[in-house]
Every structure is written in C-alpha cells, then in structure tokens.
Amino acid sequence: MKAIVTGTSRGLGAAIAITLLERGIPVLGLARQHNPALTRFGAACAQAALxxxxxxxxxxxxxxxDMAGFLADDDAVLLINNAGTVQPVGPLGTQGGAAVAQAVSLNVAAPLMLADALLTASPAATDRRILHVSSGAARNAYAGWNVYCATKAALDHHARAVREDALPGLRICSLAPGVIDTDMQVQVRNSDEARFPARERFEALKRDGALVPPAVCAARLVDYLLSGAFGNSAVADLREVAPA
Incomplete structure (x- = not known):
C-alpha cells in the first residue's frame, strides 16, 4: 500500500503523512514546500514541491x-486530497477574480485532477481509495465564505457522482474532519468580522478548548480510511463515523 497526500508542509496534511508513515505506509507528499519533519522517514517519504x-x-x-513511478505496480493505493484554502473571505464584490480563481484551482481542480490521474497511474491496483478533506462549510452556509462553502460542496458532489460510476475496486468519500487546531483556524480568527460575521463562534471554540489537535484528527481519519466502512457513504463527517 502507498499513499499520496496533498498539503503535507504543515497542519492536518503533515499529521496525516506522519500517521501513515508510522504505520509503515510509504507516502508521496505534494505541497508548495518540503516539510523537514518528514525527512526522518527516509526513502519511505517522497516529497514534491508543487x-x-x-x-x-x-x-x-x-x-x-512521477505519480505512476511512485505507485509502481502496488495493489493498494490511497489519495488524500487535503490541501485547501479558506481565502478569499468576504461578500461578493470584495473578493477579486484572481483570488477566486486560485481558490477554485486549489480546492476543486487539483483534487479532481489528482483523482482522475490516480486511476491511470495505478493500473495494477485492485484497492483504490480517495479521500477528499471536506468541511462542515460544504453543508452549512456561512456569510463571507461563499467561495469556501462552494468549493467544499463541489468535493462532496464529486464524491457522490464518482460513487455512482461504481468503478470496480474504487472507494471514495468526501469527509468533514471537524474543527482542527491548524493555521487555517488562526486565519479564521484573524478575519475581519465585517467580512466574516461568524468569527466569534470560532474564537469561542479556541477559548473553550474545542479544537482537535491535528495528530488526533489524523489518527482517526486514517483509521477510517483504512477500515472496511470507508466509502460506504460518499459524504461523511469524521465525528459521526467509526471504523468497522
């Protein structure tokens, strides 16, 4: 088994990569920058600056x-589409076309491109699993987050439609991981309240200790990804599922 994980330079992506590597699963990490913390795993962890x-x-x-070379005739492959951005934050007319295009490219185009490529790059695999890291924002609208909500909802519907394809040996799930103590949450708490009226809710989560550490979330996420229950539902919430 081998895994491709996006956004491994920090936060949840780094924690997922470490969790997989500690369980003996080689990882190819895709991120803007290499993560020095992953070098301790030696040849088991490849990184591409992208x-x-x-x-x-x-x-x-x-x-x-490079993708096909890494997967190299393995019979079980994983793709965890974790990389994403909450920006731009604000109502229509304040976002800017370039920022919207960048968010859609990162949050939607990249996961869909990688999902498509996974199948052609792993012809020998009989067990392929694709996990989109979604969000509660895909299922609940927030003022100021129309781009973020829309892009995460796109991942949910992509997973639903792929599941309808019923491809042999492929499981997919768009999974909301809960509220995690990452740099993204720092950005949210630093948002202008006029552009993101729900900021106080996220400040309260931090004050109340309700944010989940990335390592804890990653362990639960990987447990679910590797379980027999993964893919039974195309859209799920990590807080509501348990490994079979």
Whole structure:
C-alpha cells in the first residue's frame, strides 16, 4: 500500500503523512514546500514541491510520470486530497477574480485532477481509495465564505457522482474532519468580522478548548480510511463515523 497526500508542509496534511508513515505506509507528499519533519522517514517519504493552485504546474507534473513511478505496480493505493484554502473571505464584490480563481484551482481542480490521474497511474491496483478533506462549510452556509462553502460542496458532489460510476475496486468519500487546531483556524480568527460575521463562534471554540489537535484528527481519519466502512457513504463527517 502507498499513499499520496496533498498539503503535507504543515497542519492536518503533515499529521496525516506522519500517521501513515508510522504505520509503515510509504507516502508521496505534494505541497508548495518540503516539510523537514518528514525527512526522518527516509526513502519511505517522497516529497514534491508543487503549487497545486496552478493547474498548468499540476498538469506538467502529472505528465512527468512521477505519480505512476511512485505507485509502481502496488495493489493498494490511497489519495488524500487535503490541501485547501479558506481565502478569499468576504461578500461578493470584495473578493477579486484572481483570488477566486486560485481558490477554485486549489480546492476543486487539483483534487479532481489528482483523482482522475490516480486511476491511470495505478493500473495494477485492485484497492483504490480517495479521500477528499471536506468541511462542515460544504453543508452549512456561512456569510463571507461563499467561495469556501462552494468549493467544499463541489468535493462532496464529486464524491457522490464518482460513487455512482461504481468503478470496480474504487472507494471514495468526501469527509468533514471537524474543527482542527491548524493555521487555517488562526486565519479564521484573524478575519475581519465585517467580512466574516461568524468569527466569534470560532474564537469561542479556541477559548473553550474545542479544537482537535491535528495528530488526533489524523489518527482517526486514517483509521477510517483504512477500515472496511470507508466509502460506504460518499459524504461523511469524521465525528459521526467509526471504523468497522
């Protein structure tokens, strides 16, 4: 078994990569920057510096054959689409076209491109699992988060539609992991309340100790990903599922 994880430079992505590596599963991490914390795993962890918000750069990397080379005839492969951005925050008319395009590229285009490429890059695999890291914002609307809500909802519906394809040996789930104590939460708490009226709710979660440490979330997420229950539902919430 081998895994490809996006957004491994920090936060939940780094924690997921470490969890998989500690369980003996080789990882290819895709992120803007290499993560020095992953080098202790030696050859078990490969890293590619890649701007996933740039579709041309991702297209070029996919054409390089590096993905197929890493998966190398393995019969079980995992793809965890974790990389994402909450920006731009604010109502329509305040976001800017470039920021919207960058968010859609990172949050939607990259996961869909990688999911498609996974199948062609792993012809020998009989067990393929794709996990989109979604959000409660995909299922609940927030003022100021129309781009973030829409992009995460796109991942949910992508998983639903792929599941309808009923491809042999493929399981997929768009999974909301809960509220995690990451840099993204720092950005949320630092948002202008005029642009994101729900800021106080997220400040209260931090004050009340309700944010889950990335390592704790990653362990539960990997447990579910590797379980027999994974993929039974195309859209799920980690707080409501348990490994079978």
């Amino acid at each position: 701007d996933l918000s740039n579709p041309d750069a991702l297209t070029h990397w996919l054409a390089s054959g």
